[in-house]
Amino acid sequence: MELFLEEESNEIKKLQLGQSKIEYIKSASILTEGKGFMDAYDYTLNPYTGCTFGCNYCYAAFFSRSEEEKQNWGFWLKVKENALQLLLKQRKKPLWNKTLYLSSVTDPYQPIEKELEITRDILKELINYHKVRLVVQTRSPLVTRDIDLFKQFEVAQINMTVTTDSEHVRKVFEPICPSNKVRLQAIKEVNDAGVNTCITMTPLLPVENAISFAKNLLQTGVKKFIVQPFHADKGKFIASTRSDAIKLTQEMGWDDNKYLQTVEILKQYLPQIGEGKSGFAPI
Ligand code: SF4
Numbered sequence: 001m002e003l004f005l006e007e008e009s010n011e012i013k014k015l016q017l018g019q020s021k022i023e024y025i026k027s028a029s030i031l032t033e034g035k036g037f038m039d040a041y042d043y044t045l046n047p048y049t050g051c052t053f054g055c056n057y058c059y060a061a062f063f064s065r066s067e068e069e070k071q072n073w074g075f076w077l078k079v080k081e082n083a084l085q086l087l088l089k090q091r092k093k094p095l096w097n098k099t100l101y102l103s104s105v106t107d108p109y110q111p112i113e114k115e116l117e118i119t120r121d122i123l124k125e126l127i128n129y130h131k132v133r134l135v136v137q138t139r140s141p142l143v144t145r146d147i148d149l150f151k152q153f154e155v156a157q158i159n160m161t162v163t164t165d166s167e168h169v170r171k172v173f174e175p176i177c178p179s180n181k182v183r184l185q186a187i188k189e190v191n192d193a194g195v196n197t198c199i200t201m202t203p204l205l206p207v208e209n210a211i212s213f214a215k216n217l218l219q220t221g222v223k224k225f226i227v228q229p230f231h232a233d234k235g236k237f238i239a240s241t242r243s244d245a246i247k248l249t250q251e252m253g254w255d256d257n258k259y260l261q262t263v264e265i266l267k268q269y270l271p272q273i274g275e276g277k278s279g280f281a282p283i
Contacts (some may be wrong), residue, residue, distance in 0.1 A: 099282035111142035141186035160187035165213035203230030214269035226279035
């Protein structure tokens with residue numbers, strides 16, 4: 001995930017939804033040129049700012065506009081309610097053959113997306129007026145709602161992030177994310193529909209059993225995978241979660257060697273496994 005800030009203006013509405021504070025904003029832009037980790041892409045597109053999945057290692061949190069937002073990462077979201085209107089302006093200069101990554105600093109399938117359909121509207125606009133080479137990155141089962149649209153793209157790939165085989169690990173690092181099981185079921189459904197898919201183990205968190213993990217991943221039918229290391233001792237964490245994460249990685253003996261051993265096992269089972277930035281290259 002690469003990070004950058006986008007201009008915002010005219011916050012117009014705020015509400016509390018469950019534990020999350022939701023703000024509706026008018027963004028100044030919707031397409032951002034790919035930079036840094038995402039520089040192989042022409043553009044990234046983020047329909048939201050912030051993320052109510054709140055992974056405690058999320059790099060995007062450290063680019064929050066205030067210390068309060070950083071500390072409350074996962075419990076606030078800004079909805080770019082004019083996202084489609086901004087994209088409509090792009091009809092004058094269609095994004096033909098451009099590579100587009102959706103999304104780099106949020107998940108395009110936030111729970112509230114179910115009602116708002118901002119991402120869905122963006123996908124429809126892309127289908128009707130542009131010929132982008134699209135990569136969608138998510139960890140939400142809501143992605144299956146848009147299978148009908150994905151099938152209409154000439155070039156599209158859906159990436160599902162699955163970082164561990166352990167629900168215990170998942171709950172320490174990603175306490176408000178969908179479960180591993182739900183994510184695997186969702187990407188299987190997308191794959192079964194004939195859409196290009198990929199499972200991204202980015203980052204790969206401590207794994208309990210690499211062989212059974214690999215076998216479970218294969219059962220989804222997905223053939224493409226990406227893996228990337230995570231160093232709990234060097235990593236940044238939100239709020240007070242760092243000590244829990246470090247304690248768990250130590251308990252599970254998760255260090256650089258264990259990561260490399262696990263990746264070696266995964267490589268024996270998984271047909272196509274890319275690593276780090278090159279693994280994220282556009283399709
Ligand atoms: S889902 Fe992605 S953007 Fe959201 S908190 Fe997790 S890593 Fe960050």
